[in-house]
Amino acid sequence: MKSIGIDLGGTNIKAGLVDKSGKILFKTSVPTESELGYKHVIEQIIKATTIVIEKDDDVVGIGIGAPGIVSAEEGTVKSPPNIPGWKKVNLGKILSDKFGKKVFVENDANAAAIGEYIFGAGKTTKSFIMVTLGTGVGGGIIYDGKLFRGETGGAGEIGHVTINYKGRKCNCGSYGCIETYVGNQRIVEKVKREIKSNPDSKVVELAGEKLETLSPKTLYDAAKLGDEYAIKAIEDIAVMLGAAFASTVNLLDISTIILGGGVSGFGNFLLTPLKKNLKERVLAPNRPRVKIKLSKLKNDAGIKGASSLAFYHS
Amino acid sequence: MKSIGIDLGGTNIKAGLVDKSGKILFKTSVPTESELGYKHVIEQIIKATTIVIEKDDDVVGIGIGAPGIVSAEEGTVKSPPNIPGWKKVNLGKILSDKFGKKVFVENDANAAAIGEYIFGAGKTTKSFIMVTLGTGVGGGIIYDGKLFRGETGGAGEIGHVTINYKGRKCNCGSYGCIETYVGNQRIVEKVKREIKSNPDSKVVELAGEKLETLSPKTLYDAAKLGDEYAIKAIEDIAVMLGAAFASTVNLLDISTIILGGGVSGFGNFLLTPLKKNLKERVLAPNRPRVKIKLSKLKNDAGIKGASSLAFYHS
Numbered sequence: 001m002k003s004i005g006i007d008l009g010g011t012n013i014k015a016g017l018v019d020k021s022g023k024i025l026f027k028t029s030v031p032t033e034s035e036l037g038y039k040h041v042i043e044q045i046i047k048a049t050t051i052v053i054e055k056d057d058d059v060v061g062i063g064i065g066a067p068g069i070v071s072a073e074e075g076t077v078k079s080p081p082n083i084p085g086w087k088k089v090n091l092g093k094i095l096s097d098k099f100g101k102k103v104f105v106e107n108d109a110n111a112a113a114i115g116e117y118i119f120g121a122g123k124t125t126k127s128f129i130m131v132t133l134g135t136g137v138g139g140g141i142i143y144d145g146k147l148f149r150g151e152t153g154g155a156g157e158i159g160h161v162t163i164n165y166k167g168r169k170c171n172c173g174s175y176g177c178i179e180t181y182v183g184n185q186r187i188v189e190k191v192k193r194e195i196k197s198n199p200d201s202k203v204v205e206l207a208g209e210k211l212e213t214l215s216p217k218t219l220y221d222a223a224k225l226g227d228e229y230a231i232k233a234i235e236d237i238a239v240m241l242g243a244a245f246a247s248t249v250n251l252l253d254i255s256t257i258i259l260g261g262g263v264s265g266f267g268n269f270l271l272t273p274l275k276k277n278l279k280e281r282v283l284a285p286n287r288p289r290v291k292i293k294l295s296k297l298k299n300d301a302g303i304k305g306a307s308s309l310a311f312y313h314s
Numbered sequence: 315m316k317s318i319g320i321d322l323g324g325t326n327i328k329a330g331l332v333d334k335s336g337k338i339l340f341k342t343s344v345p346t347e348s349e350l351g352y353k354h355v356i357e358q359i360i361k362a363t364t365i366v367i368e369k370d371d372d373v374v375g376i377g378i379g380a381p382g383i384v385s386a387e388e389g390t391v392k393s394p395p396n397i398p399g400w401k402k403v404n405l406g407k408i409l410s411d412k413f414g415k416k417v418f419v420e421n422d423a424n425a426a427a428i429g430e431y432i433f434g435a436g437k438t439t440k441s442f443i444m445v446t447l448g449t450g451v452g453g454g455i456i457y458d459g460k461l462f463r464g465e466t467g468g469a470g471e472i473g474h475v476t477i478n479y480k481g482r483k484c485n486c487g488s489y490g491c492i493e494t495y496v497g498n499q500r501i502v503e504k505v506k507r508e509i510k511s512n513p514d515s516k517v518v519e520l521a522g523e524k525l526e527t528l529s530p531k532t533l534y535d536a537a538k539l540g541d542e543y544a545i546k547a548i549e550d551i552a553v554m555l556g557a558a559f560a561s562t563v564n565l566l567d568i569s570t571i572i573l574g575g576g577v578s579g580f581g582n583f584l585l586t587p588l589k590k591n592l593k594e595r596v597l598a599p600n601r602p603r604v605k606i607k608l609s610k611l612k613n614d615a616g617i618k619g620a621s622s623l624a625f626y627h628s
Contacts, residue, residue, distance in 0.1 A: 149567070
């Protein structure tokens, strides 16, 4: 059994042929070129799909992971950020008319959760919370073997769980959301602020005098060299994530968290204090059960997650 | 159709005969007397049930709302607080053996949510979050017409959603949980601290020079008299609740909150700023949908919630 997964990103549309074990047999990428208008983006989606389906059309279906508000039932994608003019498009119908296959549309965070459930770290768990740490903090909830969608498919927005109600203003309009502390850009900004008081940190050596190459990865590299500031900065992230995760675990009574995305690459510098903080913060009955696993999809997680939709529904 | 509801409280065991509309046809109460040991408490539960069933035994079942960790599947109640010696008791089996009826056991917060769903403010809504504001802050989640239990029946612990990860230490061991700011006792403590800077507040007049009768109700009474301090103190509660509720709504994509318990008696002094804060804090797609309703079960909510379990399962 094979399926096609399409990852609709702001810069590129990635598409791939994936087998039941989650192995990518073939993949391609075309530029999104959203500046040319949303109709062009739809053409690009069709183009990427065509490239894959011409390679092999013996698939159970086509899955699409898209940003924005998705109605899985209707197959529509509403207002994806960064694609001007795109109001509500029935991608499901467009692609099934074009290719004569079953098409499954889901928001990208939910697709990532289903991907872990079908192929990855969630294969052996009936319920878990998937958290993707990147530019933003995304999430998806699998409960008792099913995607927990909420009323409109938007459930799992763990990035907008607040850890400090009087804290920093978030892009969403609220205050103190976890995303506003641990999103990639926010980490970089924080290091830039703090590095002035830590001029001897290896971070400066690695990122250049003007911190021109500074990224979350720099922190990791510095931590590996034993840099105290970097180790502490990653610990701070763990403490904040631990608080947001504890609120989530207490609310859902779901004890497994699967971490994906770039920041999860901090390894044990993040995981060890995160596990400790989470355990200390959850309610007593959850303490012996709570655990954090790392995502297994890593590279091409977007394609794999999207392709898993077709396996999940069939 | 009628059922029996049993509300296992720390001080009293309340039992009642309830019809399908949620009307209590008969009720009784016996002291819990937990100081006499857990076996005695079980005898008291049987006693209360017997009083009701002797009145009318034509019931579809018996529902029990209990504190502690409940396995609805097994019918067991584990480690309820304040009943020494009670480890794990199969209340379901004990009562069904004794009375020959179907028995449904659920934790009290979940029973309250089901009660609102069957009889109350949740009757017309397929998904909502029930929040009970009292000594603690309890919660239960109804999703798509079903109780969302989580892995062990503990889902809905909204009282232990943090609003300030470096905030006040909570009884649960974590920091800044919403319960530690808006639980009844915490409200009283806060007023006692703040009243020194507000000696002319009507609160002092109402509660006595030494604040000997101070309760959350005093704040409400003072607010009704136009007392600025009291109005502001209730607004503070609204802001904090708004933050915890926004995290919850964002995570679950469930847009209706039903408020019950004593503090919800603050009326519009609480509701108006709470609605405003919640709307401002939830993600944009949720803003037009989010709403707060007041619980309809009020008096004897415990009996009604417990009795609703039998209707819910039949």
